[in-house]
Amino acid sequence: MRSLFPMLAVLAGALALSSPTMAEGFADHGTVTAKRAGGKVTIVVKGKGDFHVNVEYPIKVELGSAKLTKAEGKYEGIHDGKADSVTFETTDGASKGKVKAVFCDKKSCTAPLSTEFDVK
Numbered sequence: 001m002r003s004l005f006p007m008l009a010v011l012a013g014a015l016a017l018s019s020p021t022m023a024e025g026f027a028d029h030g031t032v033t034a035k036r037a038g039g040k041v042t043i044v045v046k047g048k049g050d051f052h053v054n055v056e057y058p059i060k061v062e063l064g065s066a067k068l069t070k071a072e073g074k075y076e077g078i079h080d081g082k083a084d085s086v087t088f089e090t091t092d093g094a095s096k097g098k099v100k101a102v103f104c105d106k107k108s109c110t111a112p113l114s115t116e117f118d119v120k
Helices: 004-022
Strands: 030-037 040-047 052-054 060-063 066-069 074-076 085-090 096-101 113-118
Touching (some): 030 113, 040 060, 066 085
Antiparallel strands (some): 030 040, 040 085, 060 066, 096 113
C-alpha cells in the first residue's frame, strides 16, 4: 500500500504541470481569423462546436501597437452571457497578433485561453 502513495504523488505532479499547458491555445474551443482589406484589419473570434465566446470576460486582442478590449468588439448572436462571435477592427499594419478569451459551452467555461494569429 505504501508504494501506491509515491505513484499518486507523481501522477498529481504531472497533472499539475500539464494543466497550464492545456490553457495556452484555444484550438479545441474557438478560432480566430484576421483579414486585411485596404488599410483595415478585421479580426473575428468565434466559438467552435458547442463553445461560444464568454461576453463577461475581458477579451483582449493585440496587433502591433493596437490593444483592443471587449468594449471595442462587436458581438454577434449573444445569448446567456455568450456570443457566437466577436469582431474587432484596426488599422495597425502588423502581420501577427495575439488574442485572449474565455469560451463556454452549456455546462462550463474554460480558463482564459491565448493564441497567436497571422493577418492574411
